[in-house]
Amino acid sequence: MKKTLLPLLCCALLLAGTSACTDNKTTADNTETANNEANDNYMRNATSGEATATNDGDTTGSTSAMPPADATATAPHATDQEFMESAAHSDQNEIQLSKLVLDKGATGMAKDHANMMVKDHTKSTADLMPIAKKKGVTLPTDMDAEHKAIAEQMKTLAGKELEQRYMQQMVLDHQKTLNTMKAHSTMTQDADLRGFIGKVTPVVQGHLDMFQKMKM
Structure with missing residues (x-):
């Protein structure tokens, strides 16, 4: 009887260990996927934020220069x-x-x-x-x-x-x-x-x- 139970017990422990490894791997994969998505979202938001900052009136680094004021411009005299x-x-x-x-x-x-x-x-x-x-x-x-x-x-x-x-x-x-x-x-x-x-x-x-x- 003892000889019969021992192999069964070993099989049960082996299956439990395998299941635990699979669960850990799944958890790790899910965690890595979540982290990657978070990083992707952060980069997209950061890029969007930089573009917004640029469009909100910050013209630093802009390649288009304001045209110079007309040196011959005059305002009409009031009197x-x-x-x-x-x-x-x-x-x-x-x-x-x-x-x-x-x-x-x-x-x-x-x-x-x-x-x-x-x-x-x-x-x-x-x-x-x-x-x-x-x-x-x-x-x-x-x-x-x-x-x-x-x-x-x-x-x-x-x-x-x-x-x-x-x-x-x-x-x-x-x-x-x-x-x-x-x-x-x-x-x-x-x-x-x-x-x-x-x-x-x-x-x-x-x-x-x-x-x-x-x-x-």
Whole structure:
């Protein structure tokens, strides 16, 4: 009887051990699968989070750059007085920068154009003065602060470098002036100023075209 039970007991223990190993392996496999799924979900969430952070206004690392602000953009003047003061400043900016390059020995076309600027912008101020006097507006007789700083920079230059810098500035200045005149012509109700703008605008446009061709 004892000899019969002993083999049966051994078989039972062997089966139990095998079942336990199978259960442990299944548990381990399930645990590994769960861990892998968790890791996959974490990576997907992390990637999604990075994309969200980028799209939430963080442009660090973006390859697209914001376009530069238009250097010739101008805001319309609120009043006729502001426009007249601005126009007089503009004349002085061109007159005095042109005199600067002439004093420093500008030659050729740069010299010719600078002489033209002095002549034409002196006449522009002369045309504006009686209108301003009639309206009780005192016109400025000097450059604005921005162009005083530009003049200081240009004083450090000479020769072709100075002439090139002067031409670049004339293009910017005349485009700004043209924009301002066109904007104010649609705003002002003053017939005298409309007549002044209509007279001076073609001259400013001609200066702009001339300096743009000279730069090319």
